[in-house]
Amino acid sequence: MGTLKYAILGLLNRNAMTGYELSKEFETTLFEFWNAKHSQIYPELKSLNAAGLIEYHVEITGNVLEKKVYTITDEGRRDFLSWEETLCPIQTATKDESRLRLFFLDSASSDFRLQFLEDQRQQHQAHLTHLLENQQKFDTVPPKEARAFSDYLVLRGAVLREEAALSWIEECLQLANQRKSNSASQKNRA
Amino acid sequence: MGTLKYAILGLLNRNAMTGYELSKEFETTLFEFWNAKHSQIYPELKSLNAAGLIEYHVEITGNVLEKKVYTITDEGRRDFLSWEETLCPIQTATKDESRLRLFFLDSASSDFRLQFLEDQRQQHQAHLTHLLENQQKFDTVPPKEARAFSDYLVLRGAVLREEAALSWIEECLQLANQRKSNSASQKNRA
DNA sequence: CAGCCCATGTAATTGGTTACATGATTTT
DNA sequence: AAAATCATGTAACCAATTACATGGGCTG
Incomplete structure (x- = not known):
């Protein structure tokens, strides 16, 4: 479905964030209905960036530690909204x-x-x-x-x-x- | 988790069945809380058989069509029961x-x-x-x-x-x- | 200076879906 | 004779977890 993509775009549509912060956001806020580990998030960010849906700039914490702060692009916002504004089937089956x-x-x-x-x-x-x-x-x-x-x-x-x-x-x-x-x-x- | 394994063993513990019938059982009975396509079931049956947890004999439908009727072995039953008789955590997070x-x-x-x-x-x-x-x-x-x-x-x-x-x-x-x-x-x- | 959190990635493996592939049997 | 269902498998791909790998920064 590519839902992770839209979960990330949705979060970045609210605030610019690093991969690490996204990962925390999944752990805390979205945890009940979606989750993703950092090992899934970082590659996804890479591919969203390659697709022109997000951008980043590097910030330095302390002396050398680099963090990439991601921002959603206009194209990314359009993509997200076209996903957001579609109906979807309810979950009738879930592994339990x-x-x-x-x-x-x-x-x-x-x-x-x-x-x-x-x-x-x-x-x-x-x-x-x-x-x-x-x-x-x-x-x-x-x-x-x-x-x-x-x-x-x-x-x-x-x-x-x-x-x-x-x-x-x-x-x-x-x-x-x-x-x-x-x-x-x-x-x-x- | 290897849950599919136990879903299959559980079904075979009730009745001997073919892969096809297992597949139907997933689609109908178990559908609300577990599901698996035939493309996942057949390889799993192969490996359960290799592990000695299930056996099969071949039956002929009509003239030539072979079907493999699977039966759980004693070892399989022991394995299933040791899974069945353990506590498990409730689902607090589910992708929705x-x-x-x-x-x-x-x-x-x-x-x-x-x-x-x-x-x-x-x-x-x-x-x-x-x-x-x-x-x-x-x-x-x-x-x-x-x-x-x-x-x-x-x-x-x-x-x-x-x-x-x-x-x-x-x-x-x-x-x-x-x-x-x-x-x-x-x-x-x- | 130890321990925890911040921060970013990759690799290997498992779990699962979709598509490919074939063919017999039964029902209409 | 066509269509639905029975029956079994494999291959390619996508999604997700676990483990591997590294190193800086902050607090006690």
Whole structure:
């Protein structure tokens, strides 16, 4: 899809940045829905530069350490906007190892089943708590064209998704427990 | 991670199957949380066979058409179970182009913003409807050790996730509409 | 001066998709 | 007879992670 390209152009469309700063931005801000390591970013910057979509100038930190501050070009901005202003299909399929394991969970022992679900529950709980802490940093919905508005929206998305994941696991636990007390009376299965 | 390996072993642990049937299984049953094309499956089967985790015998369909029916070996079963009976981290990050686009949506025109959100809303709505139709096929929660129990659980997971996604988009739409009427009175921004 | 962060790259490998390639069987 | 589906594979390419490799700058 070449999505990394547009993630980078999008970030540079906001602020000029070095590859290192882009990498930090992926780790922090975009982490929930996109990520890329520096080993993927630097080559991509090289090719975006070659394509004339971004430029850079070198700045010196201290005495010798060079850093390349990248800026988006007009052509790059046009390219980004033409990507940004297109519709896109929602994600109906996504690789999720937890769900795969859960799908096969009937081949595991009944003890492990509960242990697995309980562990998943706790992890989701912890992650949700963390997200809610971030959400509380917004005392109010960020206004207008504020940069933080997007941050708020994607954070809300993460919160709602995580709440749903937690509800789901709790539903699974409940059904698994039901099953356990049922099957106690008929343990003589294959 | 080598997850494909365990997805295949897990399926073969249920039933003996050909590569073609595995491929269909990925397309239908596992699709929501794992997928693999035949071009990835056939080489994987080759290497699992070489590792002694699966075996096959050849069956003839019609006059000449050969198909390889794969069976899991004892060693394969042990390997699968040792994977299956381990805890795993929840997914806190997943690449999602829709969310990325939404994150950058402030660089788009206000008209397009609403168009994008409305389109996403409709897509989520349609997908949810489809999932709920599948859910109705279960008149009751499948019992005990029934194969369908896992199917039911992952379907419930998909339903809850999709409901959350829809709620989120609706919240975004609401906020975006608010913003529009607000910003009408102060359109003189940079 | 040690340890951590800043800063930039490349190489090797894995995971995954798309395209290439072939041919039999069944259904309409 | 054509079209859809069954059936199996390989090749080329793209995306992404892990590891390799180097060195400066800042803080305690």
